[in-house]
Amino acid sequence: MTCATRYGFLADCPARLTIEIIADKWAALVVFGLSDGPRRHGELVGQIGGVSRKVLTQTLRRLQGYGLVERHAYREAPPRVEYRLTELGRTLVEPVAALTAWAEQHGGAVADFQDAHGTSPR
Amino acid sequence: MTCATRYGFLADCPARLTIEIIADKWAALVVFGLSDGPRRHGELVGQIGGVSRKVLTQTLRRLQGYGLVERHAYREAPPRVEYRLTELGRTLVEPVAALTAWAEQHGGAVADFQDAHGTSPR
Numbered sequence: 001m002t003c004a005t006r007y008g009f010l011a012d013c014p015a016r017l018t019i020e021i022i023a024d025k026w027a028a029l030v031v032f033g034l035s036d037g038p039r040r041h042g043e044l045v046g047q048i049g050g051v052s053r054k055v056l057t058q059t060l061r062r063l064q065g066y067g068l069v070e071r072h073a074y075r076e077a078p079p080r081v082e083y084r085l086t087e088l089g090r091t092l093v094e095p096v097a098a099l100t101a102w103a104e105q106h107g108g109a110v111a112d113f114q115d116a117h118g119t120s121p122r
Numbered sequence: 123m124t125c126a127t128r129y130g131f132l133a134d135c136p137a138r139l140t141i142e143i144i145a146d147k148w149a150a151l152v153v154f155g156l157s158d159g160p161r162r163h164g165e166l167v168g169q170i171g172g173v174s175r176k177v178l179t180q181t182l183r184r185l186q187g188y189g190l191v192e193r194h195a196y197r198e199a200p201p202r203v204e205y206r207l208t209e210l211g212r213t214l215v216e217p218v219a220a221l222t223a224w225a226e227q228h229g230g231a232v233a234d235f236q237d238a239h240g241t242s243p244r
């Protein structure tokens with residue numbers, strides 16, 4: 001059974017809901033950021049340029065709520081907290097990497113098009 | 123040269139900008155909706171459950187501005203307008219399909235996690 005056919009995504013389809021989860025720039029960047037292993041909050045802020053601490057916290061909580069990320073607090077002083085992908089979250093690494101590879105390969109062509117047609121928002 | 127390394131996405135990197143373009147649920151769904159061939163506006167509304175005509179129009183214009191979608195008006199009465207992926211846009215079909223396949227395969231596990239942990243927003 002698939003909901004994503006040529007007849008479209010039904011609005012109440014699990015696949016559709018999941019695409020709505022993932023098709024979020026911060027979610028994709030956090031999954032990418034955690035794909036090499038656990039990271040602390042501050043490390044992710046540094047890794048993902050332009051994300052605020054607050055938005056990162058919200059995104060991490062959201063991904064935890066989906067079962068994609070887990071938070072691990074070490075019993076140390078001062079306390080150390082790390083975030084990591086769950087087993088389910090790790091299944092997302094490959095599709096996110098495909099998107100990233102596309103962006104690397106074709107980002108320049110998009111920028112060129114925007115320059116040539118005056119459609120850049122910047 | 124790549125910007126998306128283990129050291130992170132720089133905020134001014136073309137790949138990062140492109141991920142921001144694409145990591146949008148409507149953009150991903152429109153690319154998916156056009157992957158089999160040209161579609162009229164009303165066909166896309168029907169295919170993508172839950173999108174309003176206005177939001178679809180905005181998404182199509184945005185994708186046109188990136189050079190990913192083109193609008194073709196046939197000289198007919200009444201006028202017929204179709205949207206299709208450009209050559210650049212078609213390069214996106216494969217990564218978007220990878221995301222869709224993930225959603226189909228793992229959407230149920232996310233829903234199960236949410237039910238078990240009471241983290242569903244619904």
